Amino acid sequence: MHKMSIPLYLVTGFLGSGKTSFLKHFLGQNQGKGRVAIIQNEFSSVNIDGREIQQLGNYRILEINNGSVFCVCLLGSFIKSLAAFIDDVKPDSLIMEASGMSDPVSLGQILLAPELKNKVYLAHVWSVVDALNFSRSIHLRNRILHQLRIADTIIINKTDLAAFETEVVMDEVRKINPFARIVKATYAQVDIKERNRALNLFPVGEDTEGQSSRPDLESVVIKTAREISRGKLEHFIGKIRDQNIRCKGHVRITGGKQVFLQGVFDDFSAEPLAGSTGPTELVILGNFGRGVNLQNLFETSCFDD
Amino acid sequence: MEGLKLLERAFRLEETEHAPWVPFVGVHGGKLIGVDAEAYLKSSKNIIEGISKAVEMYKPDGIPVVFDLQIEAEILGCRLAWSKENPPAVISHPLAEGVKLSELQLPVKTDGRFPVELEAASRLRKKYPELALYGLITGPFTLALHLMGTDIFMNMFEDPDRVNEVMNFCTRVGIRHAGMLIDAGCDVIAVVDPMTSQIDPDSFKTFVSPSAGLIFDFVRAKNKYSSFFVCGHAQQNIEVMCDCDPDNISIDENIPLDYVKEIALSKGISFGGNLKLTSVLLLGNEQDSRKEAVTCLDLGGNQGFILAPGCDLPMDTPESNLVAVTEMVYDEYSRQVVREMKQSSSLEPLNMEGHWIEGKVVIDVITLDSSSCAPCQYMMEAVKQAASDFGDRVIVTEYKIKGKDGIRMMLSLGVQNVPTTCINGKVSFISQIPPKSEIVKAIENALS
DSSP, X not given: OOOOOEEEEEEEEOTTSSHHHHHHHHHHHTTTSSOEEEEEETTOTTOOOHHHHHHHXXXXXEEEOOOSSOOGGGGHHHHHHHHHHHHHHOOSEEEEEOOTTOOHHHHHHGGGSTTTTTTXXXXXXXXXXXXXXXXXOHHHHHHHHHHHHHOSEEEEEOTTTOHHHHHHHHHHHHHHOTTSEEEEOSTTOOOGGGGGGGGTOSOTTOOOTTSTTOOOOEXXXXXXXXXXXXXXXHHHHHHHTTTEEEEEEEEEBTXXXXXXXXXXXXXXXXXXXXXXXXXXXXXXXXXXXXXXXXXXXXXXXXHOO | OOHHHHHHHHHTTOBOSSOOBOOOOSTHHHHXXXXXXXXXXXXXXXXXXXXXXXXXXXXXXXXXXXXXXXXXXXXXXOOEEOOSSSOOEEOOOGGGTTOOGGGOOOOOTTSTTHHHHHXXXXXXXXXXXXXXXXXXXXXXXXXXXXXXXXHHHHHHHHOHHHHHHHHHHHHHHHHHHHHHHHHTTOSEEEEEOGGGGGSOHHHIIIIIHHHHHHHHHHHHHTTOEEEEEOOSSOGGGHHHHHHTOOSEEEOOTTSOHHHHHHHHHHTTOXXXXXXXXXXXXXXXXXXXXXXXXXXXXXXXXXBSEEEEESSSOOTTOOHHHHHHHHHHHXXXXXXXXXXXXXXXXXXXXXXXXXXXXXXXEEEEEEESOTTTOHHHHHHHHHHHHHHHTTGGGEEEEEEETTSHHHHHHHHHHTOOSSSEEEETTEEEEESSOOOHHHHHHHHHHHHO
């Protein structure tokens, strides 16, 4: 029987921002809507007590041994454990609470591994921001900058404690990622039905979790630090337009500037991003088949003569 | 092998005949000898065996003795969680759990796993006198984070004096560790501070630069070289890293190599990186690795550039991918082939209709160009000479992959390497030039 790939929801955010509250809220809202499994950093300081989760429902948890300091170099062994976990638990969806220092794009990248390809795709990234602490120091803002950039939904949390700061934080966050949905919350209570909206697949509010209408998808993360000309970028997009359902991310354009690229099938927009630097990071959702290596196709289309 | 001399030239920004190659073999050494990460990092014998295997397979110019950023933290009281496929992880932070900074002692060389590391370094020094040995120390900011936990970030804002005190201590630990590694025979001290990617340049200058600068001064006073490793999104800090005055900075795939090259060279500092760890070295194949290596080598150039992965190689990195990178470092022809082959994905195979002739043997030699590539020239000469005995019963054609038809023929015949000789469409001789008698025999077989 053909197996559908499983959506992976990622929750990022600075320590103490409310990731755990959001996770509990998410689980509560998903009761009776398919089997949700949880991926957690075993030694995270904000690790939810297993018993607390079990009170909310019978959840299976995959613990990752990456310690408090999380580095991309340590992701290799995660591939095997996640593949085995999926085979064992057969969840309908996965939610992953990333440690404050992890790089969500690198996490998405490992879903390209043969063991995980066509099994799981990166469906939605929530980033939780502590409204009270965000404006307090540039050190903190810099730390979560990258997580904010890749988020689909940014939750400005603890707004009850930071009435004055909230609007300032909203403005700051919007400057960093003008394309994410930004919502205010207390105790991370937000409408999670919006999670499929970023895919542009389902009408807003319709919850198709665990239903047969769920598309068979994979997510591919493309990374490169090299500059790309707009023309070659368009050439690449043209090549994948039939299989590409949604594409989103930052692209380093010739001259060192960045654009934010997003689109559905072959309908794309590329908006310049002022003051933004860094490598190209694209998340593409679609159905590309086992034999296709999108990173290679990207490099060939964008860099080879 | 004169890797150390080559690296010294790169550190001094002199031109090098090829970019020095420094594969960051950490627990990957365990894979090479069939032991898990814990068994590897706890045994000098295993480390020596793993590194020796890596030296044999990857022909590096330099190599780290041990890649483990938890050695100092463990000695200072951080608890570790060991795993089979990764270096250990720090799971407790003494300064966040009631231990006072004044209670922490500067480590000595008999503490923790220092003896394992130092013994491995001194034995490898004796075994490989011409290889550059990298001794790695945990960068002061990453060590401070190990000791304080994520409190450090709030403390930078709320209690900067406290952070400075901890940083001072971590700097003294780093200098002491660097001294031990130099005494054990290391040539290059790498200050590995990945967590600095989490802070902005002003914080870097305030909290990290004074510490890092002291360590680099110490290494220089010992007449050794230093490198500053960072991984992750640290582009904002490249300039301030260079201003700490190391001999080299080393970065991963998150930072554009051309950007680092420009900044580093303008400040008179060599630079290294940035082979893609996950998507290419771990998950890609040999051809992906060749292309990636050539891309880095072409961007980096032959002045002040060191080819390296951006970080500790994942344990399961296929050996064949690293061997493929090695091939690119040493073989200019192979690099040229890869450059030409980059075009291949946009081309269709040649239509082979009419290519084969009944009663005749068709020999196709795929070359880079026999007029400029010596191995290709010898292959062509050998085949032509062997074929001359058979007159017009044998048709020999050279296909140069510098031209599109050559690449299309290569695709049609399923050829992967250059030069390759195909007899009646079958790949018969790859890269190595066979003796005439073997070619003659192969032609006779094809005729019969």
